[in-house]
Amino acid sequence: MHFTIFFTAHTDSLLALGVLMAYTGYARHRTGRVRGFPWELWLGVLLATSAKGPVGMAITLPGMGLEMLLADSALMRFSKDAWIGLWKRIRAIRPFRGLALAVSLIVVWYVVAGLEVNWDFVRAALIYQNFTRFLTGLDHEHGPWLYFHTIWGDFFPWSLLLPFGLVAAWRLRAELPWRLALTWALWTVFFFSLSVSKQSKYILPAAPAIVLLSLGGLVWLFGGQAKRARRVAGTVSLSILTLFAFLAILVLPGLIFPGLIPVPKTVQGLSRLRAYLEKHPAPLVSYLYPRPPTIYALYPLRHAPIPFVRSARALYAEIHSGVIRPGSYLLVYRDALPAANRKVTSRTLSPPPNPRDFARVFSIPAQGGLILYRLLPTIRHMPVPKTPQPPPWHWWDQFDTD
Structure with a gap:
């Protein structure tokens, strides 16, 4: 654990x-x-x-x-x-x-x-x-x-x-x-x-x-004084075993006989994303930590963890310093982009990718929407946008032990 x-x-x-x-x-x-x-x-x-x-x-x-x-x-x-x-x-x-x-x-x-x-x-x-x-x-x-x-x-x-x-x-x-x-x-x-x-x-x-x-x-x-609790535990255990058996009945035939069972749209979309990256290879960076289905789908492609940045501040700083270079891919979940009906938080990519410097090359509806950008050569001359700086100082990141 x-x-x-x-x-x-x-x-x-x-x-x-x-x-x-x-x-x-x-x-x-x-x-x-x-x-x-x-x-x-x-x-x-x-x-x-x-x-x-x-x-x-x-x-x-x-x-x-x-x-x-x-x-x-x-x-x-x-x-x-x-x-x-x-x-x-x-x-x-x-x-x-x-x-x-x-x-x-x-x-x-x-x-x-x-x-x-x-x-x-x-x-x-x-x-x-x-x-x-x-x-x-x-x-x-x-x-x-x-x-x-x-x-x-x-x-x-x-x-x-x-x-x-x-x-x-x-x-x-x-x-x-x-x-x-x-x-x-x-x-x-x-x-x-x-x-x-x-x-x-x-x-x-x-x-x-x-x-x-x-x-x-x-x-x-099991001490002899919790008969009702034992019945509840038995019911819960039986329900869990039944659920696993049901899932096994659904999943195993699809693994043994591919194409027998319809593939969920999320899996289809992530499979298309992996195929695109295999055909057009380049370094990949995720904005925020990639979600488990994305990690699972792209792991065979990389056989290594997907690099990620934790904030807009870190993203633009790494672009400016040359750690993230032109030609690289940026993976962004749609709910991390600013929207009129969505509250701006520390996880929001603000300012959003500018079309002059970020080319939107791929998108899928999986997991609420997943967008793949490619950094254009003009990114070298992109001025570092002003991003909100948390107290106490703008350089707190070098002291962040988390």
């Missing part, structure tokens, strides 16, 4: 490790296995904060606070003794000394970076990476429900058991392990759902909690 991401996104891996350390230390402290200052908890927060700045604290400490709130149902009745108990639980983890430890390394790093590089770099790293991306999205703008439909594939096969784990955790929330796994997973996904900038790897810190919930759901499901 996420092996490629773990090896390529180093800061995200350190964040996930720090969060795991923090929650493990918190659990050991809450069960009385650790007396005195909870070093494991706060060293985990320190590692998470050092990897991703304030985000490290934002996805650990509130989750622990939620666990403390759920620990005593009397809090909802505004019982004085319950609130006094909550304050004692907060004091027990030594919050002031812990916060001082958690920010010590990152503050030193900011100071050294400011002195050795410059303070603009610190501003870019602190403001852009933590606040600008959270509030504006820039190159990773997605709707609030992204993780609710990506989590099933990202955490497969654990995701199949996750609904049962969530139900079991809520019913057994009086027990610390269930309660902590529940708040850890839900708070992490909720926090990153609030962010305008979203990618699947952002919720990696919740992976241990999601796996624990899924395994706990399996134990609860």
Whole structure:
């Protein structure tokens, strides 16, 4: 699960490790296995904060606070003794000394970076990476429900058991392990759902909690006290098997006897695109990350990932610098082009390709519309168009660690 991401996104891996350390230390402290200052908890927060700045604290400490709130149902009745108990639980983890430890390394790093590089770099790293991306999205703008439909594939096969784990955790929330796994997973996904900038790897810190919930759901499901849930699980499993059998009946004859079953228009269009590129070979660049059907259709042509640019700013900068040269192809999805009835976002190709410099050579209706442009020789003399520059500085791209 996420092996490629773990090896390529180093800061995200350190964040996930720090969060795991923090929650493990918190659990050991809450069960009385650790007396005195909870070093494991706060060293985990320190590692998470050092990897991703304030985000490290934002996805650990509130989750622990939620666990403390759920620990005593009397809090909802505004019982004085319950609130006094909550304050004692907060004091027990030594919050002031812990916060001082958690920010010590990152503050030193900011100071050294400011002195050795410059303070603009610190501003870019602190403001852009933590606040600008959270509030504006820039190159990773997605709707609030992204993780609710990506989590099933990202955490497969654990995701199949996750609904049962969530139900079991809520019913057994009086027990610390269930309660902590529940708040850890839900708070992490909720926090990153609030962010305008979203990618699947952002919720990696919740992976241990999601796996624990899924395994706990399996134990609860077959523990003898969840007869109705077992019937639901059996029905779902049977439905999935039936669906796979149905798809196999539809697909296998077409693979064995080509032409027996009509080919979907998307597949036909992408096949024509591949045939065109085979007949007229040239370097290919995609505007934004190419969608899975496109990658699948063009992989036999390239046997390598399709190069892509993440923004209009990056596209025109690479054209201007000569990285993308005349004669190259540019692949653009129609919904990335400006339109009167469409909101301009950070993913919009603005300004759109000018016919004087970009020749439209191919288009298909697949995936909402796919257009292939070819860069003309006049592109060498094209002035670099002004594209929106995100705060804090126009050169933030060189400091983008994502």
